[in-house]
Amino acid sequence: MKLVRLSSAILFYVARALALGYLAILAYLLASVALRLPSFQLLDKKRFVIYYPFTQTRFLLGSQYTAAYLTEMVLVLGVYGAFFWLLGQVFHTFKQPKLFTQAGIGRLRAFCLFNLVVPGLMLGLMQLLATGEDFPLGLVFMFHTVIGVFAFFIMSIFQQGVHLQNEQDLII
Amino acid sequence: MPIVVNVDVMLAKRKMQSKELAERLGITPANLSILKTGKAKGVRFDTLEALCKILDCQPGDLLEYVPE
Numbered sequence: 001m002k003l004v005r006l007s008s009a010i011l012f013y014v015a016r017a018l019a020l021g022y023l024a025i026l027a028y029l030l031a032s033v034a035l036r037l038p039s040f041q042l043l044d045k046k047r048f049v050i051y052y053p054f055t056q057t058r059f060l061l062g063s064q065y066t067a068a069y070l071t072e073m074v075l076v077l078g079v080y081g082a083f084f085w086l087l088g089q090v091f092h093t094f095k096q097p098k099l100f101t102q103a104g105i106g107r108l109r110a111f112c113l114f115n116l117v118v119p120g121l122m123l124g125l126m127q128l129l130a131t132g133e134d135f136p137l138g139l140v141f142m143f144h145t146v147i148g149v150f151a152f153f154i155m156s157i158f159q160q161g162v163h164l165q166n167e168q169d170l171i172i
Numbered sequence: 173m174p175i176v177v178n179v180d181v182m183l184a185k186r187k188m189q190s191k192e193l194a195e196r197l198g199i200t201p202a203n204l205s206i207l208k209t210g211k212a213k214g215v216r217f218d219t220l221e222a223l224c225k226i227l228d229c230q231p232g233d234l235l236e237y238v239p240e
Contacts, residue, residue: 172203
């Protein structure tokens with residue numbers, strides 16, 4: 001369990017960093033577009049670019065400056081920001097000294113539901129937006145479904161663990 | 173449950189308080205209370221051994237079978 005705790009602690013910080021990275025990019029994108037910051041520039045053929053802050057180095061390139069395209073960008077960044085945040089929560093559960101807790105089950109449930117519900121909704125919305133971007137929708141959906149099912153199994157093991165632990169607490 | 177725990181009776185006979193017994197057993201007063209009130213699912217042999225040693229009695233003095 002020591003190795004599990006150590007690797008979970010490392011993965012927790014990696015997942016948190018990724019989540020914060022996605023959410024920071026999302027906030028930067030929204031601020032650049034909504035406030036027309038100097039970091040935002042329209043290019044020819046309705047393309048647009050967002051530069052790294054205070055530089056002229058290209059950071060994000062958009063092939064269409066349309067509401068549908070921007071919605072799709074916001075959607076992907078937001079969903080993956082939330083995904084890595086919840087993944088971090090799962091790793092947080094595995095680094096606790098007491099593994100089987102109601103809080104742990106709650107974190108696993110949130111991660112499981114997120115993976116089973118949100119990607120489907122996101123992909124459905126992306127199909128509706130039809131921006132023409134090349135995105136492996138089927139693969140993404142399958143990947144999240146598999147993760148969601150595994151999270152569901154782990155959640156069931158945790159529920160059993162909490163039950164056994166409660167029983168064990170009554171053996172004096 | 174048809175198994176009755178008579179720790180209270182032995183405590184009274186030995187004129188010992190629950191708090192002292194819990195301390196000497198190395199368990200929390202809450203866990204001793206679970207044992208005394210019959211809410212416990214089981215008793216470990218080492219707990220039973222310590223109880224017998226501290227209360228100077230036999231396991232049969234602490235546990236009793238009463239048909240339901």
